[in-house]
Amino acid sequence: WALSNFDIGRQLGRGKFGNVYLAREKESQFVVALKVLFKRQIGETKVEHQVRREIEIQSHLRHPHILRLYAYFHDDARIYLVLEYAPQGTLFSALQAQPMKRFDDSQSATYIKALCSALLYLHERDIIHRDIKPENLLLGHKGVLKIADFGWSVHEPNSMRMTLCGTVDYLPPEMVLNKPHTKNVDLWSLGVLCFELLVGHAPFFSKTYEETYQKILKVDYKLPEHMSKAAAHLISKLLVLNPMHRMALDQIILHPWIVAHTQ
Numbered sequence: 511w512a513l514s515n516f517d518i519g520r521q522l523g524r525g526k527f528g529n530v531y532l533a534r535e536k537e538s539q540f541v542v543a544l545k546v547l548f549k550r551q552i553g554e555t556k557v558e559h560q561v562r563r564e565i566e567i568q569s570h571l572r573h574p575h576i577l578r579l580y581a582y583f584h585d586d587a588r589i590y591l592v593l594e595y596a597p598q599g600t601l602f603s604a605l606q607a608q609p610m611k612r613f614d615d616s617q618s619a620t621y622i623k624a625l626c627s628a629l630l631y632l633h634e635r636d637i638i639h640r641d642i643k644p645e646n647l648l649l650g651h652k653g654v655l656k657i658a659d660f661g662w663s664v665h666e667p668n669s670m671r672m673t674l675c676g677t678v679d680y681l682p683p684e685m686v687l688n689k690p691h692t693k694n695v696d697l698w699s700l701g702v703l704c705f706e707l708l709v710g711h712a713p714f715f716s717k718t719y720e721e722t723y724q725k726i727l728k729v730d731y732k733l734p735e736h737m738s739k740a741a742a743h744l745i746s747k748l749l750v751l752n753p754m755h756r757m758a759l760d761q762i763i764l765h766p767w768i769v770a771h772t773q
């Protein structure tokens with residue numbers, strides 16, 4: 511493959527290492543998201559091996575809720591990633607577009623269940639920390655959720671929350687304290703996401719990083735009146751300080767809140 515195989519369209523997102531464009535393969539007319547990474551920037555920041563590892567991993571993943579990496583190629587200055595195009599954009603923008611800036615139980619449970627199945631698939635392959643937060647989750651045809659690991663902090667033009675190192679709202683206590691992290695970090699992030707989908711903001715959201723860190727380490731969050739008891743129960747089983755005591759993925763899928771609100 512080469513750049514000449516594609517017609518390039520509008521910019522879909524931008525990030526530290528490069529931008530993402532809508533593109534169409536000329537022969538097949540197949541629409542993709544073409545991500546451009548600049549070698550110079552990657553070389554300077556020594557993430558080259560990480561990019562190779564990511565590409566190697568992602569190109570072999572096949573799951574309905576994980577964004578496909580179809581192909582990659584490079585020229586002297588850039589690396590190009592041919593990624594699945596998600597027509598309905600990020601979950602972050604879908605959340606903002608909600609009248610009350612939040613989803614109901616059945617929409618939220620549907621997203622959480624899809625994420626659980628994608629995380630089970632990744633954990634079975636010892637892949638963790640997929641950085642699950644609304645900015646990194648895309649919506650495909652019919653609004654099907656897709657994990658896109660934006661290791662390179664790619665975000666749509668309108669995602670306000672991105673800071674230098676991205677939002678800290680999703681960091682589990684063990685990462686705030688710089689302890690080694692296990693795949694159970696994803697269970698914590700799942701709890702944070704579940705809260706945010708149902709409420710419209712993250713559970714430990716605060717004005718400053720410091721305050722957010724303190725709240726995370728004390729697991730200090732408040733449940734809004736409108737949240738169902740079943741949802742609150744599931745969240746309380748995921749936002750648990752000790753990583754080993756968080757509810758496992760196969761248990762989450764069987765939780766009454768998920769069962770009651772999904773097909």
Ligand SMILES: CC(C)CCNC(=O)Cn1cc(-c2ccc3c(-c4nc5ccccc5[nH]4)n[nH]c3c2)cn1
Pocket residue numbers: 522523530543545561564565566568577579591593594595596597598599600648658659660661664666
């Ligand atoms: C292999 C390694 C180096 C990283 C591979 N993974 C990624 O590059 C993760 N990534 C996915 C993207 C990305 C960003 C946006 C989109 C979109 C998309 N569809 C949109 C619809 C409306 C508005 C914005 C949209 N963005 N579809 N597919 C995408 C894919 C950017 N980075």
